[in-house]
Amino acid sequence: KNEVEQSPQNLTAQEGEFITINCSYSVGISALHWLQQHPGGGIVSLFMLSSGKKKHGRLIATINIQEKHSSLHITASHPRDSAVYICAVRSPYSGGGADGLTFGKGTHLIIQP
């Protein structure tokens, strides 16, 4: 069963700071998702990646398959970025089935103005 660990669990930063959230997993994967969950509970998919790097606006996601590690970066952070950021992996050994996902516990990010 894949174990997904995220760090830090909680992060408070000032507006404008560069943010990094880390995710590591124990078993090889076919894809890794970064998700954003707002206080109301809804989940939005930010990125899905299986190699390299992706960028969308101020968000950048990277993955190192050999090291079983991924990072989510936020540049020029803003209070509206405050949310829970969740890493989830897809693999046949994830415990989520071949196409279900195994989730990390999430990183609670607060950006103060």
Added chain:
Amino acid sequence: EPEVTQTPSHQVTQMGQEVILRCVPISNHLYFYWYRQILGQKVEFLVSFYNNEISEKSEIFDDQFSVERPDGSNFTLKIRSTKLEDSAMYFCASRASFISFSPLHFGNGTRLTVT
């Protein structure tokens, strides 16, 4: 942009009652999922569904749970006899295809409270 819709947003039920949570996936999607998140805990996979049958299910998805795609648009999760521990946020998700880079789209969730 097309989205996954879930109804109701909040459901309160008494222990032992049956509940049906409804989802309308994105119209051209073929793979459907239910996840749940107990308050304060991580999201957990329940079941995946393709071609009108369950393709995978987790240990959580016991005989009390069932899924159905009754009419080609709705995708439902039924809990036959709810327990207090079924209280959670239930998320529906859908995907166009099985290939790894097909993105997953989530609904906003149904918060189920069992009293």
